[in-house]
Amino acid sequence: MQDSDYIFREHDLDRFRWPDADYAHTPYRVFKDSAIYEREMEKVFRGPTWGYLALEAELPEAGSFKSVMLGNTPVVVSREEDGSFSAFVNRCAHRGATVVREEFGKADTHACIYHQWCYSSAGDLVGVPYRRGVSGKGGYPKDFKPAQHGLRKLHVESYKGLIFGSLQNEPGTLMAYLGPHIKEHLDRILVKPLKVLGYHRQRISANWKLYFENIKDPYHAGLLHMFAATFGTYRSTQEGYTLVSDGGGHSIVYSVMGTDDHDSVSEHYKDVKDKYQTDFQLNDGTLLQWTPDFDDGIGNLIISVFPNLVVQQILNTLATRQVRPLGPDGMELVWTFFGFEDDDDTLTDDRLRQLNLVGPAGYISMEDGEAIRLVQQAIQGETDATSFIQMGGLGPIVDADHVVTEVCTRGFWKQYAQTMEFAPREEGAPVPEKAHD
Amino acid sequence: MTSPIDGDLYQRVQDLYQNYGHAIDVDDLEAWPEFFTADARYCVIPRENHDRGLPAALIDCRGRPMLLDRVVALRTANIYNIHFDRHLVSPAVITGRDGDVLESRVNFTVMQTDQSGVTRLFAAGVSYDRIRVEEQRLRFLDRRLVLDTYGVPELLATPL
Ligand code: FES
Ligand SMILES: [Fe+2]
Numbered sequence: 015m016q017d018s019d020y021i022f023r024e025h026d027l028d029r030f031r032w033p034d035a036d037y038a039h040t041p042y043r044v045f046k047d048s049a050i051y052e053r054e055m056e057k058v059f060r061g062p063t064w065g066y067l068a069l070e071a072e073l074p075e076a077g078s079f080k081s082v083m084l085g086n087t088p089v090v091v092s093r094e095e096d097g098s099f100s101a102f103v104n105r106c107a108h109r110g111a112t113v114v115r116e117e118f119g120k121a122d123t124h125a126c127i128y129h130q131w132c133y134s135s136a137g138d139l140v141g142v143p144y145r146r147g148v149s150g151k152g153g154y155p156k157d158f159k160p161a162q163h164g165l166r167k168l169h170v171e172s173y174k175g176l177i178f179g180s181l182q183n184e185p186g187t188l189m190a191y192l193g194p195h196i197k198e199h200l201d202r203i204l205v206k207p208l209k210v211l212g213y214h215r216q217r218i219s220a221n222w223k224l225y226f227e228n229i230k231d232p233y234h235a236g237l238l239h240m241f242a243a244t245f246g247t248y249r250s251t252q253e254g255y256t257l258v259s260d261g262g263g264h265s266i267v268y269s270v271m272g273t274d275d276h277d278s279v280s281e282h283y284k285d286v287k288d289k290y291q292t293d294f295q296l297n298d299g300t301l302l303q304w305t306p307d308f309d310d311g312i313g314n315l316i317i318s319v320f321p322n323l324v325v326q327q328i329l330n331t332l333a334t335r336q337v338r339p340l341g342p343d344g345m346e347l348v349w350t351f352f353g354f355e356d357d358d359d360t361l362t363d364d365r366l367r368q369l370n371l372v373g374p375a376g377y378i379s380m381e382d383g384e385a386i387r388l389v390q391q392a393i394q395g396e397t398d399a400t401s402f403i404q405m406g407g408l409g410p411i412v413d414a415d416h417v418v419t420e421v422c423t424r425g426f427w428k429q430y431a432q433t434m435e436f437a438p439r440e441e442g443a444p445v446p447e448k449a450h451d
Numbered sequence: 452m453t454s455p456i457d458g459d460l461y462q463r464v465q466d467l468y469q470n471y472g473h474a475i476d477v478d479d480l481e482a483w484p485e486f487f488t489a490d491a492r493y494c495v496i497p498r499e500n501h502d503r504g505l506p507a508a509l510i511d512c513r514g515r516p517m518l519l520d521r522v523v524a525l526r527t528a529n530i531y532n533i534h535f536d537r538h539l540v541s542p543a544v545i546t547g548r549d550g551d552v553l554e555s556r557v558n559f560t561v562m563q564t565d566q567s568g569v570t571r572l573f574a575a576g577v578s579y580d581r582i583r584v585e586e587q588r589l590r591f592l593d594r595r596l597v598l599d600t601y602g603v604p605e606l607l608a609t610p611l
Pocket of ligand 1: 106107108109110111126127128129131133
């Protein structure tokens with residue numbers, strides 16, 4: 015047995031290595047191992063990444079704030095007086111209580127309920143009761159400096175109305191992190207000031223990475239989501255593209271409506287006929303009434319940014335989805351739907367009606383929660399086996415001009431493994447010493 | 452406060468709610484659209500949106516044809532968790548009446564049971580409804596189910 019055959023079964027995580035350099039096999043244990051989960055929180059979510067926090071449009075006024083989770087770190091993001099955005103870790107610098115208890119709100123300062131330490135919206139400590147004691151007794155030592163006891167701050171940058179934060183000490187720029195593909199496609203969608211339409215939330219009994227595998231995988235979309243295939247909002251036979259970032263972790267999958275014909279659909283869907291209904295007609299066609307926002311025919315576009323963001327345009331529905339891990343076995347998915355500030359009532363109504371297609375109850379997305387839950391259920395007892403990810407072939411993780419591929423999924427695992435220091439060893443490199451032998 | 456309706460009509464309202472829940476619980480989804488008028492609106496909205504005046508709903512069917520489409524989609528196209536539902540619906544509170552249209556409110560919970568026989572709370576909330584009194588039967592003109600349980604467990608396929 016070669017090193018590479020056992021090292022992904024290694025319990026010492028400093029010796030754990032991915033089974034192959036193509037990232038065509040994922041060890042199932044990464045979906046359920048709590049030590050791996052803890053390492054992800056540190057190396058991925060508090061590591062060299064930019065995490066999506068909120069839309070600027072959710073924070074309309076100075077003092078507006080929103081509570082979110084970045085990995086398992088509670089974070090509050092706020093709009094400042096000067097229009098900039100700030101974010102802090104929502105854990106009191108005194109003895110650790112949650113400072114901001116509301117999901118949304120507006121406040122100039124935040125007082126911790128426990129001992130009333132009071133912070134500015136940016137997280138600076140601005141008030142400490144009994145600092146000099148009461149009637150000359152008690153109080154903090156003379157050298158107590160409030161400036162040294164603020165909340166932990168995140169680096170914050172926005173692009174096109176999306177606010178990102180990083181817990182790393184010296185992250186590179188957000189733009190360098192996102193790269194040109196993501197920029198180009200965010201530029202395509204986020205063309206005007208946004209208007210928030212509301213939220214969906216979903217708690218899925220599956221590891222957060224299973225959701226990324228799902229969202230990056232156009233192979234399943236034409237087969238699992240039969241409503242989409244039937245009505246042509248998405249079919250594998252349509253013209254479609256799969257773009258991967260240099261690091262592999264971000265991707266874009268999109269397809270162009272009306273680019274396949276009846277014959278090719280019948281030919282390629284004949285194997286899945288029991289669910290693919292060619293004669294299924296909607297009683298109310300207004301559900302799919304689409305007034306394109308853009309003139310490129312793209313009906314289905316999914317942008318994903320490592321490690322917690324998905325941006326969608328499906329017909330007229332526009333949304334961000336924030337992935338919040340809840341331990342190895344669960345996750346929360348928060349969908350923020352939006353339109354543009356200058357939408358008229360008809361267009362807003364189209365967007366709202368099409369929400370029937372998406373979200374946890376949506377005709378073309380409810381299956382995803384079920385599919386990844388089934389994976390989580392089936393891998394519970396597994397310590398050795400791996401999945402098989404080779405649709406579209408092996409080799410370089412690069413863009414494709416079709417959607418019959420799992421290349422973005424391999425890309426995700428590449429960036430994941432590198433961030434986690436799980437990348438396969440170079441040929442001939444020494445196996446690291448065991449911690450204690 | 453005196454009720455705007457007499458005891459017989461109130462009993463018909465109660466029956467409407469109980470029969471509605473039962474139809475879903477026994478998987479008679481085909482009967483579900485029949486509980487609504489042809490131009491009815493059926494909307495399931497997360498409480499966090501409702502309370503903040505945000506319009507996004509989880510399900511928003513406008514008219515019986517869209518309700519029918521939901522049933523056909525669930526039967527023929529969609530794949531979802533294998534389960535059965537149990538509706539527990541509180542007594543109705545009649546909050547108003549305008550001719551043959553009643554305004555009514557109920558609290559609801561839906562328990563969901565999987566194939567291992569494990570039951571969990573799936574949904575809790577309140578529904579603000581308008582009911583049209585017809586000779587033959589009562590039908591919903593409008594149901595707005597405001598979902599307390601807006602952290603939807605897994606997914607929401609079958610109607611509430
Ligand atoms: S824990 Fe916050 S003031 Fe003491
Ligand atoms: Fe999907």
